[in-house]
Amino acid sequence: xxxxxxxxxxxxxxxxxxxxxxxxxxxxxxxxxxxxxxxxxxxxxxxxxxxxxxxxxxxxxxxxxxxxxxxxxxxxxxxxxxxxxxxxxxxxxxxxxxxxxxxxxxx
Amino acid sequence: xxxxxxxxxxxxxxxxxxxxxxxxxxxxxxxxxxxxxxxxxxxxxxxxxxxxxxxxxxxxxxxxxxxxxxxxxxxxxxxxxxxxxxxxxxxxxxxxxxxxxxxxxxxxxxxxxxxxxx
Numbered sequence: 001x002x003x004x005x006x007x008x009x010x011x012x013x014x015x016x017x018x019x020x021x022x023x024x025x026x027x028x029x030x031x032x033x034x035x036x037x038x039x040x041x042x043x044x045x046x047x048x049x050x051x052x053x054x055x056x057x058x059x060x061x062x063x064x065x066x067x068x069x070x071x072x073x074x075x076x077x078x079x080x081x082x083x084x085x086x087x088x089x090x091x092x093x094x095x096x097x098x099x100x101x102x103x104x105x106x107x
Numbered sequence: 108x109x110x111x112x113x114x115x116x117x118x119x120x121x122x123x124x125x126x127x128x129x130x131x132x133x134x135x136x137x138x139x140x141x142x143x144x145x146x147x148x149x150x151x152x153x154x155x156x157x158x159x160x161x162x163x164x165x166x167x168x169x170x171x172x173x174x175x176x177x178x179x180x181x182x183x184x185x186x187x188x189x190x191x192x193x194x195x196x197x198x199x200x201x202x203x204x205x206x207x208x209x210x211x212x213x214x215x216x217x218x219x220x221x222x223x224x225x
Contacts, residue, residue, distance in 0.1 A: 001169055034211040036152070043202055043215035044144075044152060055213065087152050091211060094166040096142070098152040 002026055002090050004099035012107040019075040021102045023088035028068045032092040035064055035073045038101075039084045047086075048073065078104070109133040111141075111203055111216035118222045119193050126189040127219045129203035136184040137161030139207040143177065143188045145199040146218075153199075157206060158186060193223045 003026040013019055023033065031051040036044040046055040048064040051071060061076045075082055083106050088099040114128040129141060143155040156167040158177040165177050176189045186203060201219045204212035 036212075038152075043218055044204075044212075045215070046211055046213050049211040049213075055211075085151075089152075089154070089211065094157075095168040096154045096157070096166075097168075098144075098154055101151045 001095050002029060002093060002097050004088050004090060004097055006086075006088060006099035006102045008102060009100070010103045010105060012105050013078055014107045015078050015080055017078055019073075019078055019082075019104055021073040021075075021086055021104070023066075023071040023073070023099050025069045025071075025090060029090040029092035031067050032090055033064075033066070033071050034089045034091065035062075036087045036089065037082075037084050038087065044087065075104075109205065109214045111205060111214055113201075113203060113216040113219045116220040116222070118224065120225055121194055121223055123193050123223075124189060124191045125193060125221050126187055127201050127203075127221070129186045129188070129216050131160075131184045131186070131205070134205070136179075136181060139205050140164075141177075141179075141186040142204045142206040142212050143175075144202045144204060144212070146202070147196065147199040150199075155188070155201075159208070160184075160186075190221075193221075195223050197221065198223045 005024045007022045035048040038044045052064045085101045085103045087101045110132045112130045140159040142157045158165045178187045203216040205214040206212045
C-alpha cells in the first residue's frame with residue numbers, strides 16, 4: 001500500500017502567518033491527493049481534492065500544490081479557526097491511505 | 108442536502124462483533140459509494156474500506172481484510188460496516204463518508220464511538 005508521510009508533526013504559528021504543510025508519498029500518486037481538516041470532536045472536512053482544487057465553500061487562503069510524490073498544503077494567512085489537524089489522503093490506488101497528520105497550533 | 112446519519116454508540120466485549128449503520132439521504136444512492144474511516148483516541152485517521160452504492164463492489168484496507176464486511180441496503184439507502192473479532196485496540200470513532208469514484212470523501216457522518224472492553 002502507498003504510505004503517506006506528513007511533516008512536520010506539529011507547526012506552531014501565530015494568526016496571520018503563512019503555513020506550509022508537507023505530504024510525501026512512498027510512490028507516485030499522480031495528482032490524486034486530497035487534504036482534510038479536523039477539529040476536536042468533529043468529523044474531518046474536505047479542503048482540497050486532486051492536489052489543488054478547493055472543495056465547496058473552502059476559502060481561497062487554502063491552496064494545494066505538487067505532483068507525483070511531493071505535495072504541499074498552504075494556508076496563506078492563518079485565521080483563528082484554522083488551528084486544527086490536517087491530513088493528506090491518496091486515492092491513486094486501493095487501499096486508500098491517510099498520512100499521519102500535522103497539527104497546526106497557536107504559538 | 109446530503110446527509111449521512113450513523114447509528115449510536117456501542118460497547119462490546121473482546122471477541123464480539125459490531126455492526127454500524129450509515130443512513131444516507133439527499134443524493135442518488137447508486138451514483139456514489141461510501142468509505143469507512145476510523146480514529147482511535149488521540150490518533151490519526153485510518154481508512155477501512157469502500158463500497159459502491161450501485162454495484163456493491165468493495166475494497167478493504169490491508170489491516171482489515173477478512174475481519175470487516177461492508178454491505179448496502181438499497182431500499183433504505185443505508186450502508187453497514189461489520190467488524191468481527193473485536194479487540195481493545197478497535198476502540199475508536201468510526202465514520203462513514205460519501206465517496207464517488209474519481210473523487211474524494213466529501214460528506215461525512217457524525218461518527219459512532221465503539222468501545223471494546225471487558
